[in-house]
Amino acid sequence: MFCYQCEQTAKGSGCTVGGVCGKNPQVAALQDMLTYAVIGLGQVAHAARQKGVIDPEVDRFVCAGLFATLTNVDFDPDRFVVWIGQAVALRKALAQKAGVGPLPGPASFEPAADVAGLEAQSKIWGFAPLEGQDPDARSLIHLTIFGLRGVAAYADHAAILGQEDPELYAQIHAALAATQDTTLGAAELTALALKVGEINLRAMELLDAGNTGRFGHPVPTSVPLGHKAGKAILVSGHDLEDLAQLLEQSAGKGIFVYTHGEMLPTHGYPELKKHPHFYGHYGTAWQNQGKEFPEFPGAILMTTNCIQRPKGDTGEKIFTTGLVGWPGVPHIAEGPGGKKDFGPVIEKALALPGFAADEDKGSVMVGFARNAVLGVADKIIEAVKSGAIKHFFLVAGCDGAKPGRNYYTEFVEKTPADTVVLTLACGKFRFFDKNLGDIGGIPRLLDVGQCNDAYSAIQIAVALAGAFNCGVNDLPLSMVLSWYEQKACAILLTLLHLGIKGIRLGPSLPAFISPNVLKVLVDNFDIKPISASADEDLKAILG
Ligand code: FSO
Ligand code: SF4
CATH class of the missing domain: 3.40.50.2030 (Rossmann fold)
Known part of the structure; x- marks a missing residue:
């Protein structure tokens, strides 16, 4: 394997025997090949758009496929095998529908029939340095691809909240296609990377519209760091829609809901804070979950990224949803109309002891987003x-x-x-x-x-x-x-x-x-x- 996409990469140069994040060589290879397949899908989607053919399923899939390969999101090899097949099937169907002729590189990728074959393919089409490669072009192309993974995460969240922009998808596809354009020099590749910044601004704008449109503008809110006696659910990640649905489904059951990590600021959103059982914040940032999760006496839901190998008894009380995955950890899938059934999470919380007594550990303030500050x-x-x-x-x-x-x-x-x-x-x-x-x-x-x-x-x-x-x-x-x-x-x-x-x-x-x-x-x-x-x-x- 070769992965150097995040800050904790081994020796500051690249994870080659196993990911510091816990990603094993097999999953690393599958992620590389999903990325390769998605770039190919992006190439065809870009060409199809020029012929006036747009496929909303492809638009969504490109983002989900890139998001799934972000650091600490999905470690489940089975899901990657399925997604690689889907990416290639979508590509072929779209090429046929739009009359897009054969394109080079990832756009003509034929995945190997088994995981061993995919691993072998990743040695050629993965991220490892290749002989004769220009290190600066490689650097800029990888910066572009990694940046697009981030964009895709925000675009995926925004789409879940009903905020989509065909132009954003068009730009993502164009940028993916451009990573395969061997005629681009250093200046053009630098411009391409900066273009990803522009695309990301739009993705974040859409997500902001989704979050504030559905849950209101955050208001300054004091968030307790302690807990209430009672059953407990901890929600981590970034997905407000998941949190909202969980809050609705867990109301009136004697359960208090707590945030972990990046979920903390959600306490400021009027449509979330209206739930009396949405109580406080537990723990700190993602990298402390190994210590903090085993000590949490309730169920845990990971809605987006930054999952780590479950430690202690965490494996028995943790659930994933959305694009997060860990082999063997129960996954809450999306049902019709984007509805999810968080029943298993709630049942688990009710079966676990919860907190025995109230504890006051002070509080922090959240909710100083643009509306509050500019107010x-x-x-x-x-x-x-x-x-x-x-x-x-x-x-x-x-x-x-x-x-x-x-x-x-x-x-x-x-x-x-x-x-x-x-x-x-x-x-x-x-x-x-x-x-x-x-x-x-x-x-x-x-x-x-x-x-x-x-x-x-x-x-x-x-x-x-x-x-x-x-x-x-x-x-x-x-x-x-x-x-x-x-x-x-x-x-x-x-x-x-x-x-x-x-x-x-x-x-x-x-x-x-x-x-x-x-x-x-x-x-x-x-x-x-x-x-x-x-x-x-x-x-x-x-x-
Ligand atoms: Fe932190 Fe993780 Fe929000 Fe990142 S939770 S590290 S930038 O995924 O997403 O800030
Ligand atoms: Fe290493 Fe994981 Fe970071 Fe990749 S994402 S560089 S495998 S720690």
């Missing part, structure tokens, strides 16, 4: 003008297991009292429970939401720039980002597409960025790695 824009602008707020930091991105991530805790702790920290995604768990106080009633730590709510943070930054009649780069705003998986790549590409300069990125730089590509990013966007010391970076930023 007090006058107050914020006044505070900046009066000098009460000197600087904004966006400290955002993923969490992970590396000790170097303590940098982000230290950074936030050391931000001066006249600065405001906006945060989003699971990297916040490094500091989410710190009490930074407020500036004239404006909390100094504002949780904008999930990683996809980078859309919201961008809207806030653009609105502030508008109010001060300047560009986003001219605002007293610095971005200090942490990455782990491919949605973070997509978001980074979006920020670069928007021309944001001076981003600090850590805890380490992607293994798939070649030295020359890094130089282009540094020269054009002044992107820099975080330094070893938060103090030093703060000093450099605040000058």
